[in-house]
Amino acid sequence: MKEGVMTRFRNWIPMPGSVGIFTGTIMFISLVLAGLIIPNFGPFKANDFVGEPFASMSAKHPFGLDQLGRDVMTRTFAGVPIDLGVAFLGVSIPFIIGTIVGIFLGLAKNRYFINLVGSIIDGVNAFPLLVLAIAMISFFGTGLQSVIIILSITNWARYARIARTRAIVVSQQNYIEAAKTLGYPRWRTIRKHIVPNVSSETIAYALSDFILVIMVVSGLSFLGLAATPPLAEWGSMIAEGRSYLSQAWWITIFPGAALCWAAVSLSFIVEGLSRRDGGM
Amino acid sequence: MSTQQLVKIDSLKIDVRITRSLRLAIVDTASFDVSKGQILGMIGESGSGKTMLCRSLVGTLERRGAYIASGTLEFEGTSLIGISQDQWRDIRGKKIGYIPQSALAGPNPVMTIGAQLGEAIRQDRDFPKGKIRERALELLDIVQIRRPEVVLKQYPNALSGGMKQRVMIACAIAQNPKLIVADEPTTGLDVTVQAEIMKILLDIRKNFHTSIILVSHDLPLINDICDDIVVMHAGSTVEKLPSSEITRSKHPYTRALYNSRIDLVEPKGKLVTINGQPPTVGKWPLGCKFSERCDFVVEACRTPQVIPLFEISPNHSSACLRYDEIGI
């Protein structure tokens, strides 16, 4: 209720973690805004050749020009929707699949079903995400689309494990038993009482997973397995700039800094949240 | 003539650091003494400050960001305020033992009972290694654990709540401390187990002249076991009296606590409750903190002031402005 929020604001004793959440959110939002504004409304376009290759930083090109004469600043921020966007898909799809499967598993009674699906989840989870992704690229081929598909197939298992444990705990709570004695239909109990209390935990995981997936996407692109030039994506930009590190370090460093900025801002948020009292 | 008190607490104030600039008082004025061999009960609702007082006696205030702001806290004549953790190590466990609430802390789950008792015994570095097992068995015997040789080898998960608490008592008395601070030691345990543990504490006092501070929210229990009672409300000591005088209490809060005892009420009869809730920390009213809930309140009670403990007799003091009008 609105009234509650405003009174809380007025009687604000800083809760633990608030600094982190605030800082992180500001940082992240500013990155997203820059990513939306600069590539679309700035003076240059990401793939245009606008000057001498390897030109150093100047007032006209604050981040300098890359090896093909493209404006590094525009390209860096053009990477925002790509990296963050792909990462978002690489998190939200597994989140949805994993939470649903996990809840199903947690509530299931059939021992064979539980063992079967449980083993699949454990098996998939045994592999580090990046390794598994590289392995599957040989099967699906390279490209950002493949990466999203691969993440959807593999990353869901981590969410499923969390959702499953949580579903088991929640289903044993008194309020779920009360739903039984009050005669609520099973599907409504699941929808209204179990799902919200399970997904709060998978959402929390999704936030930190986001950071990991950004890294995975950039990492794969760096290896040339995901995004390919001329796409303005941080990982591939970092890779391209590698050979020119001593003469035109800005080609690599600025996309790298953007990557760090994204990861650090999200880390601040995640850590700030984890410092607060967790609700059940 | 007067023997030195074992514990002397006078006008003690404990604050807690919320942020760098924000401090809240958790204990406002606590004043009471403990003499040798005395069992003192401390009673109060949540927020009364009783747990903080326990922590101040075993030196664990720092950990919670709390510290003593003013007042006197003396043990055996020496002040405990501002002493170093090294100095605390000589006191904690050796001179002042601690028994925690059973649900909150217990024996270390990954150590055997024997190992933990051994640790408690070896706090005395000079204790002969060969005699440790013997002493451990002796301690288990004092807390009336049957088949102690078997228990020594067991892990806590094999023990019931009551047995675990007895082990905690055994660890607390390993060094023969002069004082034991027991913070709600039987809360959450079955009533028959509680009776057994109380008997153990009484025997310890009888045989070793150990003083005990027993903290509880259960007045009948405190009344039954303790020699004297300290009543805490919203961080202040509001009354100190011998338990035999409980029916002649001179403070409205103590009276209300007594009258709200369920075992005194007729089945399905009218239950007496204390109005309102204890004031929350940080929002204490100026003047008497019980004034909002008191049936006996007058204007004078609300005027900003620190209400002193009026001495009614050597053993009985009350922090009520109208103490002499109560119970007439």
Add this chain to the structure above:
Amino acid sequence: MNILEAKKVSVTFVSHGQKIKAVDQVDFILPKGQTIGIVGESGSGKSTFARVLSGLQLPTSGIVTYNDEPIQKGKRTYAGALRSEVQMVFQDPYGSLNPKMKIIDAVAEAVKQHQSVSKEGARQVALDLLQSMGISNTDAFKQPRSLSGGQRQRASVARALSAQPRVLIADEPTSAIDQSAQAQLLGLFNDLIKTGLSIVLVSHDLGVIRYLSDYVYVMKDGIFVESGKTAEIFDNPQQEYTKKLISSIPGRASSRKS
């Protein structure tokens, strides 16, 4: 007339290949309009038995009847309209309410399930019900974590009453809340008794049992060792265990400082 009855009810659990008899061939009756107490310490089986009575736990053997009709049909209990007749209040005030739901929504959901009202009507009924439990309108819009243990318990009772039950099974309702909240809740139960509600009160707290019950069953290790009118059990216990239990109450025995 006995509204709820249990005949030779047993509940056996299997754990690590071992059979544990939590409830062992127990007979029990709840006469209409009365409050029956079941007192026992931890491990006595009283909570398991309470859950059998409320239909949450299927007995391994034996039968439970409501108004002389068996409550169990196949693997289901209290089918159809019967379900609203017997409701339960649990021990843990926090776990009893959905932490993500405002309590008014939690109670309104129950009202809507059992009373023929609109969604708005249900909210109003819920508000009134919570008010009668001493929960203000402002508090009704809060989530459980913003309320005290006593308030949460009363909200749980409100939710249970939304079903307009004839029987309320209370499993340790006062054990997790502080003294003053306890007194408030007991006063509430008192009022409910006057409205004719039949209550099964399960508790380890002898004071609470003595205060509310007409008749008491003493449970230990899955069986009732003794039963009788409240005054008789407390003033004149017959069995060894009952005597031990009563004498453990502070103030009752000569456990005083020596």
